[in-house]
Amino acid sequence: MTAPTPPPSGTPTLAVFKLASCDGCQLTLLDCEDELLALTGRVHVAHFLEASSAVEPGPYDLALVEGSVSTPDDARRIRDIRARSRFLVTIGACATAGGIQALRNFADVEEFTRAVYARPEYIDTLATSTAVADHVDVDFELRGCPIDRRQLIEVITAFLAGRRPDVPDHSVCFACKRRGIVCVTVAHGTPCLGPVTHAGCGALCPAYGRGCYGCFGPSGSPNLRAMIPLLHRDGMDDRDVERLLRTFNAAAFDRELPRDGEEP
Numbered sequence: 001m002t003a004p005t006p007p008p009s010g011t012p013t014l015a016v017f018k019l020a021s022c023d024g025c026q027l028t029l030l031d032c033e034d035e036l037l038a039l040t041g042r043v044h045v046a047h048f049l050e051a052s053s054a055v056e057p058g059p060y061d062l063a064l065v066e067g068s069v070s071t072p073d074d075a076r077r078i079r080d081i082r083a084r085s086r087f088l089v090t091i092g093a094c095a096t097a098g099g100i101q102a103l104r105n106f107a108d109v110e111e112f113t114r115a116v117y118a119r120p121e122y123i124d125t126l127a128t129s130t131a132v133a134d135h136v137d138v139d140f141e142l143r144g145c146p147i148d149r150r151q152l153i154e155v156i157t158a159f160l161a162g163r164r165p166d167v168p169d170h171s172v173c174f175a176c177k178r179r180g181i182v183c184v185t186v187a188h189g190t191p192c193l194g195p196v197t198h199a200g201c202g203a204l205c206p207a208y209g210r211g212c213y214g215c216f217g218p219s220g221s222p223n224l225r226a227m228i229p230l231l232h233r234d235g236m237d238d239r240d241v242e243r244l245l246r247t248f249n250a251a252a253f254d255r256e257l258p259r260d261g262e263e264p
Ligand code: SF4
Pocket: 021, 022, 023, 024, 025, 026, 066, 067, 091, 092, 093, 094, 095, 099, 100, 144, 145, 146, 147, 248
């Protein structure tokens, strides 16, 4: 293996890391294609195992972290990554909300390991899958399962330019209105989480006539107390609602659920 070419002095360094995840969000970075070529002229990619086996130990100017903390090793690694990174941005539902693997948070993880593995004593896992921000300080959380490539480029360029990313936390509903998409709930009675889901996908599902199932996680100030009766009205029972909310962002939506005795 040839040694990596040293970056020109002053070139910011970018590192991409993975914890418990499917790699889909890192693939979004590779999927940027044209923008990626321009980007590699502006940054030095010092650690990105999905793209290159050449790695440098840091410190890094910007670290992108995919995946949730679901093992003791993840918890140790994220503290180490934080210590070596000037800015740390988490990417995707796994890293920002615990991901689909956070379904374990509502069950007994030991029961799962006994059911799935012939030798469960070899499995070293935490009882929960949690967001990176539950363990270390995070400079920005980019949502989605997977993330949106335009938002990713905006976040990277913003941090390199020293400004806050322009990624509003309004809802998918808002994005539908901006695109002039007919509301699937009003027009067809289709259950849709668009009113409480973070924008970023460009209202992809409603554009094709189907309801949003929340893959970008909760929007800013989501009103689930108002949302749940609407889902019931559109034919869902309590079990359906629970299943709808418990997908890629189960833990994040669970935090937003109204608790008994809580004011709206
Ligand atoms: S957020 Fe979704 S696409 Fe991204 S790593 Fe997790 S499961 Fe994969």
